[in-house]
Amino acid sequence: MSPSASKPSPLLAAALARLSDAGQRRTGPRCAILKIITAEHGPFGVDELHRRLHGEMDLVTVYRCLAALEQLDMVRRCDFGDGIARYEYVVPGHHHHHVICRLCRRVETLDVCVAERLERAAASMGYAEITHSMEVFGICANCQKRRQKGRGMERHPPPL
Amino acid sequence: MSPSASKPSPLLAAALARLSDAGQRRTGPRCAILKIITAEHGPFGVDELHRRLHGEMDLVTVYRCLAALEQLDMVRRCDFGDGIARYEYVVPGHHHHHVICRLCRRVETLDVCVAERLERAAASMGYAEITHSMEVFGICANCQKRRQKGRGMERHPPPL
DNA sequence: ACCTTCGCGCAACATGGTTGCTTGTGCAAG
DNA sequence: CTTGCACAAGCAACCATGTTGCGCGAAGGT
Numbered sequence: 001m002s003p004s005a006s007k008p009s010p011l012l013a014a015a016l017a018r019l020s021d022a023g024q025r026r027t028g029p030r031c032a033i034l035k036i037i038t039a040e041h042g043p044f045g046v047d048e049l050h051r052r053l054h055g056e057m058d059l060v061t062v063y064r065c066l067a068a069l070e071q072l073d074m075v076r077r078c079d080f081g082d083g084i085a086r087y088e089y090v091v092p093g094h095h096h097h098h099v100i101c102r103l104c105r106r107v108e109t110l111d112v113c114v115a116e117r118l119e120r121a122a123a124s125m126g127y128a129e130i131t132h133s134m135e136v137f138g139i140c141a142n143c144q145k146r147r148q149k150g151r152g153m154e155r156h157p158p159p160l
Numbered sequence: 161m162s163p164s165a166s167k168p169s170p171l172l173a174a175a176l177a178r179l180s181d182a183g184q185r186r187t188g189p190r191c192a193i194l195k196i197i198t199a200e201h202g203p204f205g206v207d208e209l210h211r212r213l214h215g216e217m218d219l220v221t222v223y224r225c226l227a228a229l230e231q232l233d234m235v236r237r238c239d240f241g242d243g244i245a246r247y248e249y250v251v252p253g254h255h256h257h258h259v260i261c262r263l264c265r266r267v268e269t270l271d272v273c274v275a276e277r278l279e280r281a282a283a284s285m286g287y288a289e290i291t292h293s294m295e296v297f298g299i300c301a302n303c304q305k306r307r308q309k310g311r312g313m314e315r316h317p318p319p320l
Numbered sequence: 321a322c323c324t325t326c327g328c329g330c331a332a333c334a335t336g337g338t339t340g341c342t343t344g345t346g347c348a349a350g
Numbered sequence: 351c352t353t354g355c356a357c358a359a360g361c362a363a364c365c366a367t368g369t370t371g372c373g374c375g376a377a378g379g380t
Contacts (some may be wrong), residue, residue, distance in 0.1 A: 025327070025377080027328080047367085060328080060331095061328055061329070065328095068327090077241075083336080110278055110282065112278060117274050118272060118326070119296060122259040122298050125301075127296075127301070129298055129299050130297065132296045133241060133294065133295050133297070134293065134294035136275070136278050136282045136287075136292045138282055139289050140289045141286030144286075144288055160248065183358095186347090188346095217360085218361070220361080223337070223359070243336070244335095245337080324377105325377090326378090328373105328376090329373095329375095330371105331371090333368105333369075333370070335367105338365070339365090341361090346356095349355105350352085350353080
């Protein structure tokens with residue numbers, strides 16, 4: 001197959017370039033993972049990624065690839081407080097937060113970020129290398145409707 | 161012993177009252193846990209609490225007590241992204257966030273909260289019952305100094 | 321085409337937390 | 351004070367998520 005088979009998205013191409021530039025090998029699993037996470041935005045659980053690759057690679061490999069990508073700042077770990085690691089592709093320079101539906105776990109992006117004040121407060125307390133994590137939780141419009149009608153939820157994981 | 165043996169702190173007394181008011185039993189383990197978490201502020205890991213009670217009770221009991229207290233909103237779970245559940249006593253009406261040192265895990269309180277805008281944004285997207293979690297991470301002044309001198313850290317858990 | 325090295329697969333392990341079931345205890349009624 | 355009952359504690363087995371060690375295979379440079 002020619003390298004341009006089924007038009008590699010520009011985001012994916014950039015990702016692969018970032019990989020090579022960092023002196024990292026462009027292996028099958030890494031490409032497959034990058035293809036998924038550059039195509040859709042929502043953070044992906046490790047297990048979810050693994051399932052989406054329907055056994056093409058070992059679960060351990062998914063963990064290790066993501067760890068490697070995180071090291072290169074190509075991927076960011078999101079923590080929704082349920083003990084599951086989720087990852088999303090990092091578009092350099094973009095910063096955002098998430099709203100997560102406590103019932104169906106739908107994730108949407110909030111482009112506002114309001115943490116500067118808190119970071120400044122921490123800096124004035126003597127802290128350095130400051131970062132922050134923030135998540136907003138709620139019940140999405142769909143789940144509210146569904147709940148009113150007394151119908152079941154789409155998914156029933158333990159609520160967040 | 162008289163009920164006022166070694167002056168129960170007002171916070172502890174209030175906590176016990178909250179327990180009874182909710183129709184919950186005032187058992188040994190629950191009292192012991194409440195005594196600790198009302199005396200000091202910092203969020204406590206489950207294991208930390210268990211150790212501080214040097215085996216007075218089963219670890220499972222600590223989990224279950226905290227789960228019960230969380231249900232009653234007497235205790236809040238804090239998530240620092242390392243997969244360890246930490247809990248702090250909830251003083252009704254108080255809302256705050258934390259700055260956590262990535263190296264020694266020292267925790268300090270930030271009384272500012274800046275999430276209103278984000279919560280409003282989420283509300284305008286149709287979400288209900290909105291809550292948020294936010295943590296600020298950094299390297300505390302002590303650890304910066306210690307690191308400069310090339311000395312070891314006080315504690316060496318995997319950095320956050 | 322070869323060689324080195326990095327990364328994958330597999331299996332075993334570690335950690336943090338949960339569940340099921342039995343025993344014991346808080347607490348209130350008698 | 352005694353009794354009874356429901357709820358909570360204890361114990362053990364289990365589960366899920368993530369990690370480590372190691373040999374083999376393939377990526378990519380020469």
